[in-house]
Amino acid sequence: MTTLNELQTQLERLRETGFDSELVAQAAAHGLPPAFLFAIASRETNCRNELGDWHDSAAHGVGILQVDVQHDCARQARDDGSWRTAPGALIAFAAQLLADNLRQAQQAFPQLAADEQFKIAASGYNSGMALAIAGAHQGDSDLHTTGRNYGADVVSRMKAFETLLGADKAGGQFLTAPA
Numbered sequence: 001m002t003t004l005n006e007l008q009t010q011l012e013r014l015r016e017t018g019f020d021s022e023l024v025a026q027a028a029a030h031g032l033p034p035a036f037l038f039a040i041a042s043r044e045t046n047c048r049n050e051l052g053d054w055h056d057s058a059a060h061g062v063g064i065l066q067v068d069v070q071h072d073c074a075r076q077a078r079d080d081g082s083w084r085t086a087p088g089a090l091i092a093f094a095a096q097l098l099a100d101n102l103r104q105a106q107q108a109f110p111q112l113a114a115d116e117q118f119k120i121a122a123s124g125y126n127s128g129m130a131l132a133i134a135g136a137h138q139g140d141s142d143l144h145t146t147g148r149n150y151g152a153d154v155v156s157r158m159k160a161f162e163t164l165l166g167a168d169k170a171g172g173q174f175l176t177a178p179a
Contacts, residue, residue: 002042002153007160010047014038019049019064022088026095032102035165036118037095039157040065040125043150049087051078063087065094098122101129108133115155123151 014020023041027034041047044066051059052066060069063083067074067090077083077090098121105112105120112120123141124132132151135143142151 002157002160004160004164006046007042007157008164010042011038011161011164013047014041017049019047019087019091022091023064026088026091029092030095030099032095032099033158033162035158035161036098036122036154037065037091038161038165039154040094040098040122042157042161043122043154049084051083063090063094065091067094067097094125098125101125101132104129104133105136109136118158119151119155121151122154125154126150 011020014023019041020038023037024034026032027037038047041064044061045052045064047064049064051062053059053061053068058069059078061067062069062074062078064087067077069075069078071093073089073093074083077087083090101121101124102117104124105117109117109120120132120136120141123135123145126132126146127135127144127150131144132141135141135145140148142148145151147153
């Protein structure tokens with residue numbers, strides 16, 4: 001479980017690198033709350049722009065949001081290094097994918113609360129929407145995710161980032177979760 005202090009450190013890292021403004025811009029462009037993209041970046045890379053998910057000496061996750069190389073834009077960014085020099089395209093791609101996942105979750109489960117729909121969308125980012133929706137029909141969209149907790153963890157991080165971002169708007173910073 002990631003602590004609020006660890007998430008504060010990650011938020012500071014996003015600000016120092018400028019990724020906060022890129023994530024905020026892409027969230028706005030795709031109708032998502034910025035805290036959702038921050039939470040995905042946190043879960044995937046601890047808010048670091050890097051290559052990850054190594055198999056057979058090759059990275060399969062690319063960039064701060066770890067777009068999988070099954071997508072041409074990620075494979076190309078990995079191979080030509082643009083994940084480091086021009087990461088905006090990967091962030092835009094991931095934001096579009098997450099917005100599409102959220103729409104699918106809302107269509108499949110209109111009766112669920114928004115947090116549950118975000119959980120399904122995040123689960124789908126990790127395991128694919130077909131498995132996330134099938135899992136949700138069985139009672140848990142995380143049935144097929146890494147650690148069987150990906151979506152729930154992302155929603156938890158999203159709420160924490162909302163708190164941290166809200167603290168900034170209020171002129172203070174919470175070091176622990178408000179009671």
